[in-house]
Amino acid sequence: MTDLDAVCAELKLEDEKAIVAAVSGGSDSIALLILLHDYLNKLEATQTVPQLVAVTVDHDLRAESAAEAQFVAQFCAQRNIRHIIKVWKAEKPSTGISAAARAMRYHLLMEAAREAGASMIFTGHSQDDQVETYIMRQSRQKNASGEGANDFRGLAGMAVFTLLAREFLLVRPLLNARREALRDGLRGRNIQWIDDPTNLDTHYERPRIRQTRKEEEHQSYLTLIDQAVAKRTDINQQVADYWDANAQLAKLVAPDIVLLDTALLAAMPQEAASLFIGFVLAHIGGKNHLLRFEDRDFICQTLSASQLSQKRMNYAGCVIEAGLKHHRIWREHRNLPVVSVAQKSKILWDQRYYIQNNSDEAIEVRPVARDDFHGFCLNNDLNRHDFFQPAVFSCPGIYKKNQLCGLPALGFQCAEMNDISVSKHYALLDNVLTGHDFILASRFYQHFGGGELNPVANICRKFHKNRL
Numbered sequence: 001m002t003d004l005d006a007v008c009a010e011l012k013l014e015d016e017k018a019i020v021a022a023v024s025g026g027s028d029s030i031a032l033l034i035l036l037h038d039y040l041n042k043l044e045a046t047q048t049v050p051q052l053v054a055v056t057v058d059h060d061l062r063a064e065s066a067a068e069a070q071f072v073a074q075f076c077a078q079r080n081i082r083h084i085i086k087v088w089k090a091e092k093p094s095t096g097i098s099a100a101a102r103a104m105r106y107h108l109l110m111e112a113a114r115e116a117g118a119s120m121i122f123t124g125h126s127q128d129d130q131v132e133t134y135i136m137r138q139s140r141q142k143n144a145s146g147e148g149a150n151d152f153r154g155l156a157g158m159a160v161f162t163l164l165a166r167e168f169l170l171v172r173p174l175l176n177a178r179r180e181a182l183r184d185g186l187r188g189r190n191i192q193w194i195d196d197p198t199n200l201d202t203h204y205e206r207p208r209i210r211q212t213r214k215e216e217e218h219q220s221y222l223t224l225i226d227q228a229v230a231k232r233t234d235i236n237q238q239v240a241d242y243w244d245a246n247a248q249l250a251k252l253v254a255p256d257i258v259l260l261d262t263a264l265l266a267a268m269p270q271e272a273a274s275l276f277i278g279f280v281l282a283h284i285g286g287k288n289h290l291l292r293f294e295d296r297d298f299i300c301q302t303l304s305a306s307q308l309s310q311k312r313m314n315y316a317g318c319v320i321e322a323g324l325k326h327h328r329i330w331r332e333h334r335n336l337p338v339v340s341v342a343q344k345s346k347i348l349w350d351q352r353y354y355i356q357n358n359s360d361e362a363i364e365v366r367p368v369a370r371d372d373f374h375g376f377c378l379n380n381d382l383n384r385h386d387f388f389q390p391a392v393f394s395c396p397g398i399y400k401k402n403q404l405c406g407l408p409a410l411g412f413q414c415a416e417m418n419d420i421s422v423s424k425h426y427a428l429l430d431n432v433l434t435g436h437d438f439i440l441a442s443r444f445y446q447h448f449g450g451g452e453l454n455p456v457a458n459i460c461r462k463f464h465k466n467r468l
């Protein structure tokens with residue numbers, strides 16, 4: 001038995017044109033495909049159903065990968081299921097191949113989903129995958145004195161729902177199913193799958209864990225995961241509640257400048273304050289990960305000390321200026337990129353801003369030089385504006401032929417900027433947003449302006465809270 005039917009029932013699939021099943025050809029994803037197929041067939045008797053589209057990513061890292069993709073293609077053809085193969089064609093990196101392959105896999109799955117008109121991508125992660133993930137993260141913590149140590153958040157494992165690129169819902173309906181039970185189900189129906197040889201290669205961490213972990217410990221790992229989920233949810237909720245009740249104490253006073261009333265951090269329980277400061281720093285510094293636990297704790301302790309010995313600290317690409325009434329946080333003016341953007345193209349600048357150049361000439365995006373800025377003010381009568389210097393020098397300056405023609409993040413632009421648009425990117429939330437953090441993220445978008453579209457809020461509305 002799996003949760004697949006219950007998870008799907010929550011998703012209002014009748015509104016979807018298509019759904020994607022990510023199928024490697026291994027037992028779990030073949031089981032996923034079959035169960036989704038069964039579910040949709042049943043549902044079809046009473047309502048319209050989306051097209052089921054299986055997608056296989058050929059990472060092109062092993063000689064057999066193309067044949068494996070063909071195996072899935074044939075499997076789908078026999079069942080009249082649409083199948084797409086996406087091949088990772090580009091040159092492969094020499095190190096960090098597993099992480100690069102995972103990132104590329106999700107990139108290609110999203111590409112296929114976009115082509116198919118699907119907004120949901122289902123994967124076959126099982127309860128065994130979940131426990132293995134827990135063990136890997138736990139062992140990293142044990143070995144880590146720095147990054148990862150004490151990070152109970154990671155121990156919550158994978159969530160049933162995750163938002164990818166604020167565009168796709170990643171659904172893992174088999175997270176409560178045992179791999180062997182899924183295989184028994186396939187055997188019972190005489191269905192074959194592929195055994196990927198890398199799953200047995202003990203040079204890799206996951207296969208090592210797969211082979212050495214003890215079945216009798218499985219249940220206790222599930223309990224530990226549940227505890228980590230409960231703790232993560234609880235602390236997220238604490239931050240959300242304090243923030244809701246005290247929204248005026250944490251203000252985005254200009255793009256990428258936050259003013260924190262000292263009372264806010266002082267009022268929050270320690271772990272909530274540490275998490276909150278981590279979210280704010282990632283937002284201002286353009287980071288897609290939280291600052292490590294120890295550093296966040298140190299910052300909170302320093303900021304709440306009654307005698308402020310340290311006035312300024314630099315962390316996560318931010319300057320934190322401690323004050324007796326307010327603390328001020330802004331993007332430090334170091335390591336800001338200088339990027340040329342070709343005509344009709346788009347880039348992500350400093351992990352904070354998307355710059356879309358629809359004009360017919362290349363532009364350069366870089367931090368504004370002081371002299372350029374003064375000239376720009378004089379030419380554009382901007383002197384009367386009272387804005388914050390730190391924001392000016394850390395936001396993207398748009399240059400055409402070496403002339404500053406706009407600071408769109410601050411709302412200043414000349415006519416030359418008409419074909420150039422700039423939008424905010426929240427690196428920590430916008431790439432991969434696990435369901436464990438939906439509630440906190442929705443507050444973040446709400447209080448710090450997450451743009452017009454707020455898919456997180458929609459998803460919170462769409463699903464029952466207890467499934468997040």
Ligand SMILES: Nc1ncnc2c1ncn2[C@@H]1O[C@H](COP(=O)(O)OP(=O)(O)OP(=O)(O)O)[C@@H](O)[C@H]1O
Pocket residue numbers: 021022023024025026027028029030055056057058059105122123124125129196199
């Ligand atoms: N090459 C791939 N193409 C499409 N989806 C994939 C691919 N590799 C993994 N996935 C998806 O991610 C899930 C988890 O990946 P993982 O690496 O644990 O799977 P696997 O061992 O390759 O195969 P399986 O989970 O099917 O037994 C899979 O169940 C599948 O949904």
